[in-house]
Amino acid sequence: MPDDIAIRYAGVEKRLGRQQVLRGVDLEIRRGECLVVIGRSGGGKSVLLKHLIGLMKPDAGRIEVDGQDVVPLSEVQLVPIRKKIGIVFQGGALFDSLDVEANLAFPLREEKSIPEAEIADRVRDALDAVGMLGHEKKMPGELSGGMKKRVALARAIIRRPEAVLYDEPTTGLDPIMADSIDQLIVRTRERYGVTSVVVTHDMHSAYTIAHRIAMLHEGRIYTVDTVDRIRNSSDPVIHRFVNGISSEGPSP
Amino acid sequence: MGRGTLNLIRELGELTLLGVETVRCIFTRPLRWNQTIQQFYFVGVRSLLVVLVTGLFTGAVFTAQTQFHFHRLQMDSATGIVATLAMCRELGPVLSALMIAGRVGSSMAAELATMKTTEQIDALRALAVYPIEYLIAPRFVALTVSMPLLTGMAIGCGTMAGYLVAVPLMGVDGTYYWQHIADNVAAQDIFVGLIKALFFGVIIATVACEKGLLAESGAESVGRATTDAAVNGSIAVLISNFFFTLVLNALLG
Ligand SMILES: Nc1ncnc2c1ncn2[C@@H]1O[C@H](COP(=O)(O)OP(=O)(O)OP(=O)(O)O)[C@@H](O)[C@H]1O
Ligand SMILES: [Mg+2]
Numbered sequence: 001m002p003d004d005i006a007i008r009y010a011g012v013e014k015r016l017g018r019q020q021v022l023r024g025v026d027l028e029i030r031r032g033e034c035l036v037v038i039g040r041s042g043g044g045k046s047v048l049l050k051h052l053i054g055l056m057k058p059d060a061g062r063i064e065v066d067g068q069d070v071v072p073l074s075e076v077q078l079v080p081i082r083k084k085i086g087i088v089f090q091g092g093a094l095f096d097s098l099d100v101e102a103n104l105a106f107p108l109r110e111e112k113s114i115p116e117a118e119i120a121d122r123v124r125d126a127l128d129a130v131g132m133l134g135h136e137k138k139m140p141g142e143l144s145g146g147m148k149k150r151v152a153l154a155r156a157i158i159r160r161p162e163a164v165l166y167d168e169p170t171t172g173l174d175p176i177m178a179d180s181i182d183q184l185i186v187r188t189r190e191r192y193g194v195t196s197v198v199v200t201h202d203m204h205s206a207y208t209i210a211h212r213i214a215m216l217h218e219g220r221i222y223t224v225d226t227v228d229r230i231r232n233s234s235d236p237v238i239h240r241f242v243n244g245i246s247s248e249g250p251s252p
Numbered sequence: 253m254g255r256g257t258l259n260l261i262r263e264l265g266e267l268t269l270l271g272v273e274t275v276r277c278i279f280t281r282p283l284r285w286n287q288t289i290q291q292f293y294f295v296g297v298r299s300l301l302v303v304l305v306t307g308l309f310t311g312a313v314f315t316a317q318t319q320f321h322f323h324r325l326q327m328d329s330a331t332g333i334v335a336t337l338a339m340c341r342e343l344g345p346v347l348s349a350l351m352i353a354g355r356v357g358s359s360m361a362a363e364l365a366t367m368k369t370t371e372q373i374d375a376l377r378a379l380a381v382y383p384i385e386y387l388i389a390p391r392f393v394a395l396t397v398s399m400p401l402l403t404g405m406a407i408g409c410g411t412m413a414g415y416l417v418a419v420p421l422m423g424v425d426g427t428y429y430w431q432h433i434a435d436n437v438a439a440q441d442i443f444v445g446l447i448k449a450l451f452f453g454v455i456i457a458t459v460a461c462e463k464g465l466l467a468e469s470g471a472e473s474v475g476r477a478t479t480d481a482a483v484n485g486s487i488a489v490l491i492s493n494f495f496f497t498l499v500l501n502a503l504l505g
Contacts (some may be wrong), residue, residue: 055374079380082379083379089371093371093375095372113453
């Protein structure tokens with residue numbers, strides 16, 4: 001079924017500075033699935049996510065969202081695409097000049113049609129979901145790294161998008177909080193059927209939430225496979241990565 | 253030399269693109285009033301003291317120096333005219349603009365560069381908000397409107413200070429002082445100053461926003477954007493002032 005595919009990368013290439021970051025990425029993400037993207041630090045995972053909502057433009061290739069190629073779209077034409085895809089930036093990217101509550105209300109206020117009372121309700125629900133009730137009036141500068149992540153996550157899903165891109169949502173969180181974020185990602189997907197793309201280094205988290213795992217290696221998708229097959233893979237590249245063995249160490 | 257020229261051309265190109273896009277945005281999209289008023293407060297109200305002090309002491313020192321020399325030439329009656337004309341046409345707009353480039357231009361660039369490096373600008377775009385509309389247009393409008401107002405006040409202060417220095421302090425006849433100014437300084441002279449101020453506002457805002465938006469990642473680049481905005485903004489004001497003077501004199505006399 002072709003329209004089973006929500007997001008498709010085809011032959012995406014991107015050069016940044018002197019580095020060829022993406023060398024022909026082919027990847028299909030199914031509607032409603034949770035796809036985890038793993039890969040070395042600096043390998044281009046964040047760049048890959050940014051391409052999907054037009055924050056970066058590829059040098060070559062197609063990127064389709066619901067069958068529509070987003071590459072040639074202008075900022076104005078990208079508005080409907082961006083409204084149906086939420087993104088959690090790696091660093092949170094909360095607005096410094098707004099407090100937690102205003103950060104969460106921001107995407108809703110931009111809709112211009114939602115009454116303030118409903119906005120207040122939805123902000124409270126979202127804060128509750130990420131365990132941040134009681135911190136409404138804090139400024140981003142007063143939050144810990146993990147708290148910022150949680151607020152950023154709440155902001156990304158508050159418009160109930162069809163797809164959410166999570167860039168390392170659990171990095172820097174304590175194990176308990178990381179687990180609760182994992183649960184939140186799973187629950188969001190289950191409740192609203194949200195297509196989820198999660199970039200992570202945290203293999204425990206990847207095994208918990210993923211339907212499939214894709215590995216980005218040297219600018220290409222090295223493999224896409226189910227959790228079990230990745231976990232038990234005997235391919236040296238995959239095996240080393242998921243078990244955290246540097247190339248100096250003994251090979252399997 | 254070749255490289256420097258190329259960079260200058262590219263820089264001017266970026267500035268023009270941003271300026272044109274901002275003006276287009278102001279006329280085609282609704283203005284963000286909350287943001288604009290906030291910027292207006294920051295640019296206009298918070299800069300008031302700095303600009304008034306600048307006007308006050310510039311007027312005072314320029315009048316004192318002029319009177320000191322003119323007195324020896326027995327041209328006391330011309331002091332007020334020269335000082336007031338200089339204040340209206342050159343010193344008021346230029347010195348106010350330099351103060352604003354240093355105070356406002358640099359902090360605008362720093363704020364935008366920080367937003368850029370912390371991906372807040374990408375976050376705006378990801379939330380389908382156009383950064384030019386949300387961030388740039390309000391700053392542009394606030395600066396462009398504030399500059400003539402601030403300059404007008406600086407000119408007023410400078411002229412008052414000139415009077416106080418010339419008449420009570422240096423013994424020029426007060427009645428004649430005002431009479432000569434009234435006979436020789438026209439509304440046009442103030443108008444020239446305010447027109448210049450308006451364009452200086454445009455220049456400072458565009459330079460500051462461009463430096464902020466084009467900052468690369470890292471704390472160092474925020475610092476560079478900040479100083480570049482102040483220095484380039486000031487230089488642009490000084491150079492363009494020369495051409496404004498030529499053009500406005502040719503057009504208005
Ligand atoms: N805006 C940019 N300009 C120039 N180079 C960039 C830019 N963004 C990313 N890069 C480069 O592209 C490469 C991939 O970066 P990216 O942030 O996608 O890595 P990543 O896989 O997300 O790594 P990490 O796991 O550490 O977050 C890096 O080498 C980085 O230096
Ligand atoms: Mg990354």
